[in-house]
Amino acid sequence: MDTQSYxxxxxIPLSVLDLAPIIEGGDATQAFQESVRLAQHVERLGFHxxxxxxxxxxxxISSSATSLLIGHIAGHTNSIRVGSGGIMLPNHASLVIAEQFGTLESLYPGRIDLGLGRAPGSDQATAFALRRTLHAGPEEFPMQVNELQDYFSTNPVSRVKAIxxxxxxxxxxxxxxxxxxxRLAAEKGLPFSFASHFAPAYTVPALKLYRDRFQPSEALDKPYxxxxxNVIAADTDEEAARLATSHQMQFLNLRKGKESKLQPPVESMDAIWSPAEKAAVQESLSPKTTIIGSKENVRKGLEAFRKETDADEIIITSQIYDIKARLDSYSIVGELMDE
Structure with missing residues (x-):
């Protein structure tokens, strides 16, 4: 049951993807406090x-213990759906995830989503530390999804029950x-979410494949x-461009293999990246899926991407250093929903 009025x-609904960013000069405690503020804020605005x-x-990024953070946010909000985007299933035993999300759903009925990914969400050394082996990898993802569905079923096949x-x-x-x-979402008749915010070139082909091959299921009768x-909105295009430099520096550091917290914005990136580095970052942060600007430009960007993808829902992430600016960015998007 969907309890929220959005x-x-x-x-189409708009939703929020939060990485619980740890900013330069801050820590995880601050990140979690800011996530609570943001969740309460977007709930009031009508995000889904x-x-x-x-x-x-x-x-x-402080969202490593994802299930714990979902419970924390659900406990500080009233109606907005809360979930994972996603749980990297190869890092976990399917039974553990079934029990964790069974617990969350029991605590917050009708409000919990379980989004699943097959990447490790980390490097190989970290993946080994999580799993204690690399023999079980992403290629076993379909089997793990089957196991998870069985644990949630009314009459599971497994002798082991998720309680x-x-x-x-x-x-x-x-x-x-x-x-x-x-392909797997289409085969199993499940809703599908695509990471357009960092893989823009593959978005339309993946969505076409999903829709063309979709098989109705008990979960879903048609593709969703x-x-x-990425959306970074401000009162002016110039201010939005300045705020966006924090996100650009984050992607640049990731590409360079450099560890860093989310950096404060700068007036210009010209002295920070080379032309080749700029081109590489902009390839991932395409203007189609990284929408930066004033309210009108954000509207145009969202409208154009909705038209290109025919999306049933859009989920927005905003890597903005200052929490007030982050709240204001979502407020601007919220005004578009009010219209």
Missing amino acids: KTFQN RYWFAEHHNMKG PGQGLDIPIWLLGSSDFSA AMVAV
Whole structure:
């Protein structure tokens, strides 16, 4: 049961993807406090769901214990759906995830989403530390999804039961940045979310594959696709461009293999990146899926991407250093829903 009354943009819901960024000069405690503020803020604005992504061994991202953070946010909000975007299933035993999300759904009925990814959300050394082996990898993802669905079913095949978890109606989503999860989501008749915010070139082909091959299931009778975009909105295009430099520096540092917290914005990136580095970052942060500007330009960007993808829902992430500016950015997007 969906308990939330949400607003729409062009008749589709808008949602939030939060990485719980740790800013330069801050720590995880501050990040979690700011996530609570943001979740409460976007709930009031009428956003549909609030998701966290699982990442590990990243100095600037604190959403590693994703299930715990989902519970924390659900406990500080009233109606917005809260979930994972996603849980990197190869890092975990399916039973553990079934029990964790069974617990969350039992605590916050009708509000929990379980988005699943097959990447490690980390490097190989961290993946080994999480799993204690690299023999079980992303190629076993379909089997793990089957196991998870069985744990949630009313009459599971397995002799091992997920308690809590068994018989609970927890929406399972498949997440992807390539065609693998698009194929699997279509085959299993599950909702699909594509990471357009960092893999823009593959978005339209993956969505077409998902829709063309979709098989109706008990979970879903027709395809449902959500796309992720970066949005950095401000009162002026110039201020939005300045705020966006924090995100650009984060991507640049990732490409260089440099650990860093989310940096404060700068007036210009020219002295920070080379022309080749600029081109590489902009390839991932395409203007189609990294929308930066004033309210009118954000509107145009979201409208154009909705038209290109025919998305059923858009999930927005905003890597902005200052929490007030982050709240203001979502407020601007919220005004578009009010219109």
